[in-house]
Amino acid sequence: xxxxxxxxxxxxxxxxxxxxxxxxxxxxxxxxxxxxxxxxxxxxxxxxxxxxxxxxxxxxxxxxxxxxxxxxxxxxxxxxxxxxxxxxxxxxxxxxxxxxxxxxxxxxxxxxxxxxxxxxxxxxxxxxxxxxxxxxxxxxxxxxxxxxxxxxxxxxxxxxxxxxxxxxxxxxxxxxxxxxxxxxxxxxxxxxxxxxxxxxxxxxxxxxxxxxxxxxxxxxxxxxxxxxxxxxxxxxxxxxxxxxxxxxxxxxxxxxxxxxxxxxxxxxxxxxxxxxxxxxxxxxxxxxxxxxxxxxxxxxxxxxxxxxxxxxxxxxxxxxxxxxxxxxxxxxxxxxxxxxxxxxxxxxxxxxxxxxxxxxxxxxxxxxxxxxxxxxxxxxxxxxxxxxxxxxxxxxxxxxxxxxxxxxxxxxxxxxxxxxxxxxxxxxxxxxxxxxxxxxxxxxxxx
Amino acid sequence: xxxxxxxxxxxxxxxxxxxxxxxxxxxxxxxxxxxxxxxxxxxxxxxxxxxxxxxxxxxxxxxxxxxxxxxxxxxxxxxxxxxxxxxxxxxxxxxxxxxxxxxxxxxxxxxxxxxxxxxxxxxxxxxxxxxxxxxxxxxxxxxxxxxxxxxxxxxxxxxxxxxxxxxxxxxxx
Numbered sequence: 001x002x003x004x005x006x007x008x009x010x011x012x013x014x015x016x017x018x019x020x021x022x023x024x025x026x027x028x029x030x031x032x033x034x035x036x037x038x039x040x041x042x043x044x045x046x047x048x049x050x051x052x053x054x055x056x057x058x059x060x061x062x063x064x065x066x067x068x069x070x071x072x073x074x075x076x077x078x079x080x081x082x083x084x085x086x087x088x089x090x091x092x093x094x095x096x097x098x099x100x101x102x103x104x105x106x107x108x109x110x111x112x113x114x115x116x117x118x119x120x121x122x123x124x125x126x127x128x129x130x131x132x133x134x135x136x137x138x139x140x141x142x143x144x145x146x147x148x149x150x151x152x153x154x155x156x157x158x159x160x161x162x163x164x165x166x167x168x169x170x171x172x173x174x175x176x177x178x179x180x181x182x183x184x185x186x187x188x189x190x191x192x193x194x195x196x197x198x199x200x201x202x203x204x205x206x207x208x209x210x211x212x213x214x215x216x217x218x219x220x221x222x223x224x225x226x227x228x229x230x231x232x233x234x235x236x237x238x239x240x241x242x243x244x245x246x247x248x249x250x251x252x253x254x255x256x257x258x259x260x261x262x263x264x265x266x267x268x269x270x271x272x273x274x275x276x277x278x279x280x281x282x283x284x285x286x287x288x289x290x291x292x293x294x295x296x297x298x299x300x301x302x303x304x305x306x307x308x309x310x311x312x313x314x315x316x317x318x319x320x321x322x323x324x325x326x327x328x329x330x331x332x333x334x335x336x337x338x339x340x341x342x343x344x345x346x347x348x349x350x351x352x353x354x355x356x357x358x359x360x361x362x363x364x365x366x367x368x369x370x371x372x373x374x375x376x377x378x379x380x381x382x383x384x385x386x387x388x389x390x391x392x393x394x395x396x397x398x399x400x401x402x403x404x405x406x407x408x409x410x411x412x413x414x415x416x417x418x419x420x421x422x423x424x425x426x427x428x429x430x431x432x433x434x435x436x437x438x439x440x441x442x443x444x445x446x447x
Numbered sequence: 448x449x450x451x452x453x454x455x456x457x458x459x460x461x462x463x464x465x466x467x468x469x470x471x472x473x474x475x476x477x478x479x480x481x482x483x484x485x486x487x488x489x490x491x492x493x494x495x496x497x498x499x500x501x502x503x504x505x506x507x508x509x510x511x512x513x514x515x516x517x518x519x520x521x522x523x524x525x526x527x528x529x530x531x532x533x534x535x536x537x538x539x540x541x542x543x544x545x546x547x548x549x550x551x552x553x554x555x556x557x558x559x560x561x562x563x564x565x566x567x568x569x570x571x572x573x574x575x576x577x578x579x580x581x582x583x584x585x586x587x588x589x590x591x592x593x594x595x596x597x598x599x600x601x602x603x604x605x606x607x608x609x610x611x612x613x614x615x616x617x618x619x620x
């Protein structure tokens with residue numbers, strides 16, 4: 001894709017262009033940051049209410065013990081996946097266009113997984129004893145955790161994913177931190193030298209760095225596929241109708257990548273404008289991202305269809321009843337929002353004209369994220385409300401406490417992301433130079 | 448450069464093809480012994496040259512050792528703790544180890560330690576952290592390609608050759 005880009009800049013424009021943009025963000029950046037902080041404070045207040053008054057205020061009760069908070073957890077883990085797809089999987093496939101957006105996608109991954117990691121803590125209520133329940137520590141009876149439980153698998157998967165994503169992201173930053181060091185003086189220079197580990201750009205450093213980066217990408221690729229598979233097993237390993245299906249791992253992974261791609265687009269578009277990066281994150285790169293969103297949307301639509309088909313074809317009446325009720329029962333609104341946002345609206349991306357219309361793409365990508373949140377809610381809640389025993393059936397709707405915490409999670413995510421963008425380059429400068437024309441004295445033939 | 452603070456000459460190149468021709472030309476010459484090469488990014492041709500010069504990176508052994516240690520540690524943790532206190536789940540016989548379930552831990556810890564050891568390998572082999580690093584040329588991390596030749600003089604034969612090969616600037620440090 002980047003081979004088709006006609007660059008009007010050279011590698012000499014990269015560092016000044018990107019770093020100068022950091023100093024003078026558009027005033028809308030401060031508006032966005034203020035809104036994020038307000039949302040974060042609202043979320044913190046609602047979490048405080050939950051801690052002080054107990055889990056009862058969330059509205060979680062039999063038969064629905066997993067509601068909005070677990071929906072948020074799955075949603076945020078999913079958001080992180082596109083970052084690893086773009087930074088690791090597309091790196092292995094040598095997709096050059098990823099070099100302009102991989103830094104923002106990786107930052108999104110790190111902050112999304114940190115956000116996701118908060119929800120199991122919020123969900124257990126008594127957060128101060130969460131470590132005893134989540135880590136392989138013996139309890140007061142010297143009883144170890146159950147390693148056969150998918151919840152325990154999840155703890156290991158998410159913590160490994162966060163650690164590896166964080167390391168991958170930081171190692172990618174090293175050459176750029178050295179670039180920042182070389183443009184400043186005084187204390188800032190000492191600080192950036194410390195943060196860049198004294199990177200000099202020697203051949204020896206690049207040689208081992210590139211090899212290690214490749215290995216990290218190779219390790220992160222199966223990891224990212226495993227993480228959402230394991231998240232899906234939180235559901236699929238149970239006997240609950242609507243959850244106990246083998247399609248869940250690939251279905252969850254495809255959904256995660258769809259939501260992540262849509263989120264990257266929703267973030268990159270305004271950020272590239274706020275930090276004056278239009279010359280580096282080109283419309284061709286954005287179009288490639290939209291193509292990936294369209295691809296994953298069709299995979300998700302196929303998964304929805306197959307899930308329904310197998311529910312009918314299996315002859316399991318409980319399974320089929322759940323699926324019929326999802327489409328026509330009390331949670332039909334959530335089901336149809338999910339279907340339209342994830343499968344129908346992205347079909348407009350088949351048109352090249354629309355793929356290059358950033359306003360329409362932005363709106364559809366935001367709708368995809370709404371749809372993906374509804375998908376997780378639909379899967380979790382509609383299965384829990386009705387299991388095999390009609391006597392235990394119930395109904396659940398989100399409480400204002402849960403929605404306040406959800407709003408706070410967006411505030412938390414955007415606050416960290418915007419702070420990062422304000423101080424560090426949103427585009428990987430050393431990697432962007434690789435997809436721009438090389439500075440050659442002898443111009444290559446055909447140019 | 449680096450932590451060495453050696454004396455010598457610095458030749459900077461604006462054009463990558465001149466730079467690549469130069470480093471190939473000076474390769475193996477006794478008067479350029481110990482020279483160091485710097486680049487703002489990792490062009491493919493440069494990485495091929497590095498592989499020829501230094502051989503395959505040893506970082507791969509760090510990754511392998513980390514991954515093997517991880518998979519062993521992951522399985523061992525589950526098996527040993529299960530041995531320490533067998534949990535009866537679903538009425539199944541205590542002491543029957545659930546290897547398929549433990550595969551998750553083996554896999555995740557393999558990735559975790561593999562990644563941590565890869566990072567350690569990148570840093571150790573790249574001689575990082577190097578807090579006393581000395582920036583030879585202010586635009587090495589920007590857009591200039593640099594060759595440093597130790598124990599050479601700005602008016603010496605090495606400097607003349609580098610200038611003939613296209614260096615835009617040669618100076619002593």
